[in-house]
Amino acid sequence: MSEPFLNIRGIRKTFGSFTAVRDVTMDIAQGEFMTFLGPSGSGKSTTLYILAGFQDPSGGDIFLDGRSLLATPSHRRNIGMVFQRYTLFPHLTVGENVAFPLRIRRRPQAEIAERVRAALKLVRLEGFEDRKPANMSGGQQQRVALARALVYNPPVLLMDEPLSALDKKLREEIQFEIRRIHQETGVTILYVTHDQEEALRLSDRIAVFSQGEIDQIGTGPELYAAPATRFVAEFIGDSNFIETSIVSTDGRQARLVLPGGAMIDGVPLHGAASPGGRAALLLRPERIDLQRGEGEGALAGEVYDVTFLGNNVHVLVGMNDVAPVSVRIPFGHAALAGLTPGERVSLRFNAADTHAFLEPPAA
Amino acid sequence: MALWATAGATGNGKRDGSLGYLVPALLLVVIFFIIPVLMLLLRSVLEPEPGLQNYATLLGSTTYLRIFLNTFIVAAVVTILSVSIGYPVAWLLAIMPEKWSRLVLAIIILSMWTNLLARTYAWMVLLQRTGVINKTLMGLGLIDAPLPLVNNLVGVTIGMTYIMLPFVILPLMGVIRAIDPGILRAAALCGAGRLQCFLRVLLPLSLPGVAAGALMVFVMSLGYFVTPALLGGTSNMMLAELVAQFVQSLVNWGMGGAAALVLLVVTLALYAVQLRYFNPNAAR
Numbered sequence: 001m002s003e004p005f006l007n008i009r010g011i012r013k014t015f016g017s018f019t020a021v022r023d024v025t026m027d028i029a030q031g032e033f034m035t036f037l038g039p040s041g042s043g044k045s046t047t048l049y050i051l052a053g054f055q056d057p058s059g060g061d062i063f064l065d066g067r068s069l070l071a072t073p074s075h076r077r078n079i080g081m082v083f084q085r086y087t088l089f090p091h092l093t094v095g096e097n098v099a100f101p102l103r104i105r106r107r108p109q110a111e112i113a114e115r116v117r118a119a120l121k122l123v124r125l126e127g128f129e130d131r132k133p134a135n136m137s138g139g140q141q142q143r144v145a146l147a148r149a150l151v152y153n154p155p156v157l158l159m160d161e162p163l164s165a166l167d168k169k170l171r172e173e174i175q176f177e178i179r180r181i182h183q184e185t186g187v188t189i190l191y192v193t194h195d196q197e198e199a200l201r202l203s204d205r206i207a208v209f210s211q212g213e214i215d216q217i218g219t220g221p222e223l224y225a226a227p228a229t230r231f232v233a234e235f236i237g238d239s240n241f242i243e244t245s246i247v248s249t250d251g252r253q254a255r256l257v258l259p260g261g262a263m264i265d266g267v268p269l270h271g272a273a274s275p276g277g278r279a280a281l282l283l284r285p286e287r288i289d290l291q292r293g294e295g296e297g298a299l300a301g302e303v304y305d306v307t308f309l310g311n312n313v314h315v316l317v318g319m320n321d322v323a324p325v326s327v328r329i330p331f332g333h334a335a336l337a338g339l340t341p342g343e344r345v346s347l348r349f350n351a352a353d354t355h356a357f358l359e360p361p362a363a
Numbered sequence: 364m365a366l367w368a369t370a371g372a373t374g375n376g377k378r379d380g381s382l383g384y385l386v387p388a389l390l391l392v393v394i395f396f397i398i399p400v401l402m403l404l405l406r407s408v409l410e411p412e413p414g415l416q417n418y419a420t421l422l423g424s425t426t427y428l429r430i431f432l433n434t435f436i437v438a439a440v441v442t443i444l445s446v447s448i449g450y451p452v453a454w455l456l457a458i459m460p461e462k463w464s465r466l467v468l469a470i471i472i473l474s475m476w477t478n479l480l481a482r483t484y485a486w487m488v489l490l491q492r493t494g495v496i497n498k499t500l501m502g503l504g505l506i507d508a509p510l511p512l513v514n515n516l517v518g519v520t521i522g523m524t525y526i527m528l529p530f531v532i533l534p535l536m537g538v539i540r541a542i543d544p545g546i547l548r549a550a551a552l553c554g555a556g557r558l559q560c561f562l563r564v565l566l567p568l569s570l571p572g573v574a575a576g577a578l579m580v581f582v583m584s585l586g587y588f589v590t591p592a593l594l595g596g597t598s599n600m601m602l603a604e605l606v607a608q609f610v611q612s613l614v615n616w617g618m619g620g621a622a623a624l625v626l627l628v629v630t631l632a633l634y635a636v637q638l639r640y641f642n643p644n645a646a647r
């Protein structure tokens with residue numbers, strides 16, 4: 001990665017007594033694809049809008065190439081943006097829409113024509129110059145919006161859930177296009193979404209937002225393998241949480257007691273905990289080894305339900321005093337052929353595959 | 364036959380058998396609109412004797428041409444003033460917080476519901492030589508003698524602009540409100556400052572509203588009677604006053620009909636222009 005290119009420093013945004021964004025800080029490298037992932041109301045869109053200049057932060061600063069952006073109004077920031085809703089100018093044709101930023105910048109006619117053609121080629125809409133936006137599909141409109149946002153070669157492209165209005169198949173198609181365009185142009189992209197699959201598919205790094213704060217920033221595999229908070233663990237990938245109590249801890253790892261009384265040692269622990277405290281143990285459904293019968297597994301239970309999902313099989317295991325645990329096993333796993341509800345099973349797992357998150361003391 | 368074809372072309376797709384339901388409405392239009400207009404047309408070419416002499420008199424006399432000219436100038440000025448004052452008001456109403464825009468809208472609509480004569484007499488009081496406006500201007504030392512604001516076309520223009528304003532503001536407000544603020548944000552990020560946003564995006568998108576409001580005001584102004592009769596002078600008549608004079612004072616239905624029909628033809632021509640160039644359905 002090159003020099004820090006876009007630096008967000010302690011951005012805060014309050015509306016009256018409500019804090020929408022608190023202390024968001026991150027460095028984004030030139031050419032990076034960074035996704036803000038989080039549920040609605042987590043502050044990810046507000047952060048993007050502050051970058052766009054539609055809202056002023058209550059505190060903090062943003063630097064692009066070492067210079068603060070905050071004093072610059074939206075129309076002078078030279079940033080590209082694609083919005084959630086269709087925002088093409090309905091009175092202009094596709095070609096005029098894409099030419100709009102260049103006309104505003106008073107570029108020569110020949111250059112405008114050339115760059116509009118190149119931008120439409122980039123989004124694979126050559127020959128659509130004379131169409132009106134109203135005569136195009138949602139996916140096509142968003143591609144025109146992308147061409148309009150890129151035609152003036154902005155250093156940064158903001159995308160605010162641009163695919164949320166499209167159906168699943170089209171969404172995946174355009175995700176692929178966005179990846180290709182990112183690779184072809186090398187533009188730095190900040191992308192907002194609430195869809196973890198979309199985030200994982202597109203991004204170099206993901207910033208997980210929760211309640212106005214960033215819980216963790218990392219690549220998809222990092223977030224999945226080493227979630228910093230229970231929220232991140234829940235948001236990236238599927239997860240089971242089992243309530244345990246802490247026997248001992250050295251600060252980084254812990255020895256825990258599972259609900260059945262079994263002990264498990266060497267679990268990575270997040271948060272400062274002391275023995276006797278409670279911790280939620282994360283078990284990934286695909287990292288659990290399911291054995292028939294009462295074995296020497298850490299947990300034992302009864303099969304509640306078996307669901308065939310194509311390439312894998314989903315087994316729901318019920319246990320005393322614990323919420324059912326879901327386990328995913330590859331289809332055709334010989335030892336588990338013909339598994340039926342009611343059968344006794346045991347669950348085993350590696351401590352290194354799990355994570356323990358501190359639970360707040362019971363009220 | 365032309366009527367059926369038009370109904371079919373502009374109808375919203377439900378054609379099967381629904382034309383039957385239009386018969387009462389069509390009868391109403393024919394009995395109360397088309398037949399009277401045809402009778403007027405007939406009288407204008409038959410009275411006092413068959414021929415086009417009524418039209419010849421009307422279009423051949425400088426007095427009458429002067430009245431036509433007055434009418435068009437006043438209607439045009441009123442339209443321009445209404446649009447220039449109404450556009451910013453409509454824009455403000457569209458972007459104001461809801462509770463304020465409701466209040467302002469209520470005031471505008473309430474004034475529309477107030478009796479037309481009462482409002483016009485009120486302007487007469489305000490504009491007269493010893494009225495509030497002249498007294499204030501003289502009190503401030505801006506003028507030495509009262510300005511002639513009433514009993515002339517200035518008074519007519521002021522009074523009519525006031526009456527026509529809601530007809531511009533209401534449709535325009537609807538059009539401006541329907542513009543997605545996201546589009547203006549997109550324009551800003553594309554590099555457009557406030558002026559560029561207005562000229563290149565907001566104004567073109569609100570043009571159908573401007574055209575609709577302007578046409579309504581212009582056409583209404585062309586045939587307006589009460590305000591010109593009360594605030595205007597005897598020397599500068601407008602067309603509606605002329606028609607009233609022919610019919611009421613001179614009992615000359617032929618000339619009255621001819622004047623009314625000239626007005627109607629002009630109005631229809633303007634409507635056709637609006638349909639051709641500013642119809643939002645045809646434009647997209």
